[in-house]
Amino acid sequence: MAVDPSRIVVLTGAGVSAESGLGTFRDKDGLWTKYDLAEVATPEGFAADPAKVHAFYNARRRNALEAAPNAAHVALARLGAAGAVIVTQNVDDLHERAGARDVIHMHGELMRGLCAACGATWAQQGDMEPGDACPDCGKGPCRPDIVWFGEFPYHMERIAEAIAACDLFVAIGTSGEVYPAAGFVEEARRAGARTLEINLEATGGRFDARLIGPATDVVPGWVATVMDGRG
Template sequence: MAHHQNIVILTGAGVSAESGLGTFRDAGGIWTKYDLEEVATPEGFARNPALVHEFYNARRANCLDAHHNEAHTALGRLQAEHPGRVTLITQNIDDLHERGGATGVVHMHGELLRALCAACAHRWDAPREMDPTAPCPSCNAAATRPDIVWFGEIPYHMDEIYSLLTEADLFVAIGTSGTVYPAAGFVSEARAMGIATLEINLEPSEGSALFDRTLHGPATETVPEWVEGVLGA
């Protein structure tokens, strides 16, 4: 296995699915009980902030009660033990990477455990249950929302992410469907720069053909096996 000095890893919902945090497409999952236009857009929040908070309170409780799995732990170990640089970029809004030992995780879609004031953009740690009438601790406006990137909003840290990609010599996508942009375009960006690419997923994604290598199977099995190979190289 080639030795890579600078590894950039993008993770998606498939990394946390085995911890009980459902993906968008899970039948019977929490996403199927709500209209995404009503709970995951700025317009939905403007219409009915109580409904949006109800939805994210349920997701936050699910996250807080979940446990990180072997994939999270393996990636934390890779970051700690790899002699080069390992950067984790995640589309996930849970904190399971951090609980698995990872540091400096780039949360491009925000964080479920953080709150944001829609009036003044102040951010703080979210309580387990958020309330639309709760005042912002900075400006006192009753405009508290989850610090989540909703549909129609620009993901966080995009300049930093593209800068990180340019410095990588291996780009790895783990547990992501390859359908949500801009993240779905990262593999093409990497290929254009001559960066080696690897997909680790339960099954081939829509963009699997764009990767140099693919590994398929449950994240709790494939990710630790890959990490062992990298650290043993």
């Protein structure tokens, strides 16, 4: 059944950027297995050892800057240009570098800094250090503009409004196991939207349909069917 791209909400997760060489969190080789995320991805961890947290995110930022958008990012940028809402759990900027505009980053952005004193944010592509001063207020501490575990995701009201108005909700490359994103598919179903999962393997979410395979293989073909009025 044909769907207007402007009535589509797409949620992307780490599986989309994994094919660009960026690590996922929950697979067998993911970041969970290499780091104690309580130490590097929580407010408490930052308070205890800001140098360690900055080193972790400096490495991730450099990794992201070295990566290139893949075919899934490019296809989704095309869909976004046609009016689809792109929501991402990812903190990299690969959607934007593929040409997407107005991407909703619910977990923040690696390429932005945040002042814990005044709340200012700014573009940040270089390394951050514990002694950095906020370019706005001159104070600190300064941290990556990332939503850490225990913090509330960004733009939730905007995301809820988009899901309530959509005809199709699509989750791509995400485990669907962590709330609040795990609840998006149910919100979409309650609003009367169709739901689609695109992933390497099926998750436990209650989707109406699934397309299984690598995002770089599956997403461009799916976007083509939507743009041609066939999907």
